[in-house]
Amino acid sequence: MRHLIDIQQLSREDISRLIETALDIIENPGRYSEVCRHKKLATLFFEPSTRTRLSFEAAMYELGGDVLGFSESNSSSAAKGESVSDTARTVGCYADIIAMRHPKEGAPLVASRTAGVPVINAGDGGHNHPTQTLADLLTIYREKGSFNNLTIGCCGDLKFGRTVHSLISAMSRYENVKFVLISPEELKVPKYIKTDVLEANNIPYIESTSLEDNIGKLDILYMTRVQRERFFNEADYLRLKDSYVLTPEKLKAAKADLSVMHPLPRVNEISVAVDDDPRACYFKQVLNGKYMRMALILKLLEVAV
Amino acid sequence: MIIGQIKDGIVLDHITAGKSPEIYQILCLDKLDCTIATIQNAESLKMGRKDIIKIGKVIDINFDVLGYIDPGITVNVIRDGKLAKRERLTLPERVTDIIKCKNPRCISSVEQELRQEFRLADRERKIYRCIYCDSEAKKQI
Numbered sequence: 419m420r421h422l423i424d425i426q427q428l429s430r431e432d433i434s435r436l437i438e439t440a441l442d443i444i445e446n447p448g449r450y451s452e453v454c455r456h457k458k459l460a461t462l463f464f465e466p467s468t469r470t471r472l473s474f475e476a477a478m479y480e481l482g483g484d485v486l487g488f489s490e491s492n493s494s495s496a497a498k499g500e501s502v503s504d505t506a507r508t509v510g511c512y513a514d515i516i517a518m519r520h521p522k523e524g525a526p527l528v529a530s531r532t533a534g535v536p537v538i539n540a541g542d543g544g545h546n547h548p549t550q551t552l553a554d555l556l557t558i559y560r561e562k563g564s565f566n567n568l569t570i571g572c573c574g575d576l577k578f579g580r581t582v583h584s585l586i587s588a589m590s591r592y593e594n595v596k597f598v599l600i601s602p603e604e605l606k607v608p609k610y611i612k613t614d615v616l617e618a619n620n621i622p623y624i625e626s627t628s629l630e631d632n633i634g635k636l637d638i639l640y641m642t643r644v645q646r647e648r649f650f651n652e653a654d655y656l657r658l659k660d661s662y663v664l665t666p667e668k669l670k671a672a673k674a675d676l677s678v679m680h681p682l683p684r685v686n687e688i689s690v691a692v693d694d695d696p697r698a699c700y701f702k703q704v705l706n707g708k709y710m711r712m713a714l715i716l717k718l719l720e721v722a723v
Numbered sequence: 724m725i726i727g728q729i730k731d732g733i734v735l736d737h738i739t740a741g742k743s744p745e746i747y748q749i750l751c752l753d754k755l756d757c758t759i760a761t762i763q764n765a766e767s768l769k770m771g772r773k774d775i776i777k778i779g780k781v782i783d784i785n786f787d788v789l790g791y792i793d794p795g796i797t798v799n800v801i802r803d804g805k806l807a808k809r810e811r812l813t814l815p816e817r818v819t820d821i822i823k824c825k826n827p828r829c830i831s832s833v834e835q836e837l838r839q840e841f842r843l844a845d846r847e848r849k850i851y852r853c854i855y856c857d858s859e860a861k862k863q864i
């Protein structure tokens with residue numbers, strides 16, 4: 419593999435390797451602190467995403483490498499009408515690896531054809547965001563010790579939530595995994611995820627509108643934001659929004675070893691009072707994201723440690 | 724209707740009944756100067772009814788386009804009055820510049836001279852998806 423555009427490109431084996439590397443980085447950070455010396459990461463962010471950009475930059479700095487790049491299209495060549503393909507080809511002359519965020523779906527794939535250096539998709543519109551999924555996977559692995567025998571609850575906006583779709587695809591490859599899909603009627607998981615991913619892999623799942631009825635079954639609860647603009651009318655939003663907010667009250671019914679995850683940023687779907695609960699993992703997820711990005715950069719640059 | 728009537732040419736057989744005008748158009752057969760016969764609603768043991776197109780000249784045919792429009796077609800190439808080659812078409816794995824992605828958020832809607840590429844995602848259900856944004860093709864099979 420030379421690029422990472424879609425999480426589906428990674429086999430179970432690839433994921434295991436990346437996790438091994440990430441765990442070794444966590445154990446022995448000193449061994450990795452100079453391995454990317456004189457290598458440059460270009461962060462091309464055609465739309466702003468501060469947290470993802472900082473994660474990539476921190477990852478490269480911790481490997482001893484350097485970072486160059488831009489954020490937002492109005493300050494860049496895209497504002498002058500340059501194609502993605504030409505921008506990638508130009509930047510490929512300066513950098514050893516590229517992380518690209520772009521509002522148009524498929525832009526990183528186009529970039530990967532001309533860049534001449536590895537391209538990482540750092541989010542293309544509402545389409546793919548594979549390094550978020552890598553962060554999620556490392557978190558699950560570190561919290562649970564395995565990817566097998568897990569009941570995973572996904573709660574919130576399951577219709578537009580691309581992180582949920584990728585997580586379902588990635589986790590559907592492991593043994594004895596079950597899903598509980600919790601959302602308002604309006605925001606259920608798209609049909610193709612059910613037919614092409616869940617049913618195609620014989621993964622048991624249930625759909626429900628109630629978090630409270632299901633929280634007790636879960637090993638993992640993956641929360642997402644329910645956005646106001648996804649609803650047809652304000653009344654529906656107000657009626658439903660609180661049922662998808664995680665509070666210490668609702669957590670009382672949950673298992674003692676539940677892991678609560680969230681791709682962040684959160685708006686109000688997890689009460690701040692939950693943050694100190696040992697089951698809250700969403701800030702660990704942020705840190706895990708950096709480790710997985712480090713592992714990915716090493717893999718794509720073919721740096722042996 | 725016997726193949727032997729053509730000395731050198733192509734017979735497109737097992738065309739879904741009613742599809743021959745579309746295929747005639749897509750292959751630009753109106754631009755050729757040779758004899759062309761279209762037979763509509765011929766009786767077929769396999770299909771009940773079918774269309775057939777006979778072209779009195781061996782021309783280059785884009786099998787991907789043809790396979791995408793009507794995957795059941797059999798292409799018979801006739802040389803010196805004999806069957807030189809027979810190919811049964813199937814849905815192609817990839818089609819380029821045949822379907823256009825309708826997703827306005829897709830990079831193919833803005834990138835200069837980017838070719839429209841679709842991959843066959845599900846052969847049974849004949850579903851093609853854009854290689855850039857994974858949108859399902861709205862198609863006319």
Ligand SMILES: [Zn+2]
Pocket residue numbers: 524824825826829830831853854855856857858
């Ligand atoms: Zn597209």
